[in-house]
Amino acid sequence: MRDHTVVVGFGTKGRSAIRAACATGLRKERVVVVDPSNKAIDAATAEGYAAVLGDATRSEVLKRAEVQRAGQIIIATQRDDTAVLVALTARQLNARAKIVAAVREEENAPLLKQSGADEVITSAGAAGRLLGLSVLSPAAGRVMEDLIRQGSGLDIVERPVTRAEVGLSPRETPDLVVSVVRGHRVLGYDDPAVGRLELTDRVITVVPAEEQEERPGLPPTMGR
Template sequence: MKLPGRDAMARQPDEHLVTHRVKLPRKMVQRPIQQVGKRLAMALLVLVVTALVVWADGSGYHDSAGGHFGLLDAFYYATVTLSTTGYGDITPVSDSARLTNIFVITPLRVVFLIILVGTTLEVLTERTREEWRLNRWRAALRDHTVVVGFGTKGRSAIQTVCATGLKKEHVVVVDPSSKAVDAAIAEGYAGVIGDATRSDVLRRAEAQRARQIIIATQRDDTAVLVTLTARQINRAAKIVATVREEENAPLLRQSGADAVITSASAAGRLLGLSVLSPAAAMVMEDLIQQGSGLDLAERPVTKAEAGRTVRELDDLVVSVVRGHRVLGFDDPALGTLQLTDRLITIVRATPSTRATMDMRPLPRD
């Protein structure tokens, strides 16, 4: 397989959007322009209320220019008063007007200034607050899951892992498309916009401290380069990758992947099985779909099960993890179960089994 250079890998449809930025999910969905518009409406409301209060007591105000004190004069006085300009051409002269200024106009002036100053301060401090939020996120992120590629495969992988109890706060999505990252953020995941074949992008996702890395890119050559980069910055993480062509699977394993899923050949075998035995294909599809019907679960051997064979257990055991090997249920080398073994079983999918399913990664070969 011919691998293109990293520059060629970076030429994606959304290349102009790739800025290597980290984006965290927000609880507030209101846009900045909506926030400013809302505060401007509040300021105008305060201005109108002030003008009406002044106009209602128009006889208590003196206009140095003379003439009748009308509604326009009330709005003019409210504007210069709330903005603390105070030209002094219109002044309260009666006791009621002065009391109104003390107990009504002055509090309204404070509210008006809070609205305007608060909007300004929020705009000025937005970047600082975002940096502080990112720093706190990075400091707390440990043993998380990094998913490279938020397409159909990446999204399904996240849903499967989260169905076992993994919190969304412990998932970071890396994708060169800002639209894909925005979709991940909308679902509650943190996202990094950038080319995952570059180590600085993976480091922004804190891949060096990740527990497991899922590589679900669209191209096999991209998957190889991402795997090489991820393994270089994190020697201990569990790396699972997917490829389209089966001939590229050995190259991915040599690059550092612990497990490789071949999507094209798997789909082809499922199609062939559907022709030969539709019922068997339905069972396989049921096992693939997380959270419905039958599920695969991994659990440790209990003390009561140690020393027995897999055929003597109540659970339907398909494989046994022993050390660095995965033994089939009919493997002659299996013998009796050991307390350090782990069982791969087929269970009925229920909320309790999904919540308690142990999905610890298999040891590397």
């Protein structure tokens, strides 16, 4: 297998990550789950995923999941220190894969990035911010919860710029564009540096979930 997605940890975070990715185009047969729990492995295989039983901090276990050939690695372990060790091991085996990891505590995010993660999501902090928003503005909280629940209501989607959109400003496109990805930079839709859209740009848009299903060009490319 090559350019597949390896998911380390099949608890609540890992399952949610896989389901969100599959809702936007990732095929189940392109996913390999790694978990030290027999129960988690049984659950993963029951849902149709390939699975490897073992400790993902050990290189021989990750090699069985063919991490060295993976395109994406999602680290969703229960402990932050485990996530750091997994990131270190995975990065040693694969220098090019995109590694996305979750941590419980925000103070551990820099260490995880130093260990090789490209993106780090702070689960406790994100949940806390959503709770605070829901208290101050229940309607805004519901919208945010809807956005992060892939496949229903509104979805956040990354897609390439179409030829018809080249030369337009983000506000002139048919979709609601919130950011533009240009090279390695993510620019806000109103950033003066964006100017006009280029053919090599990607845009992050908010679209109705049912519209995403109807338009095959919308799902982001994630190891399909």
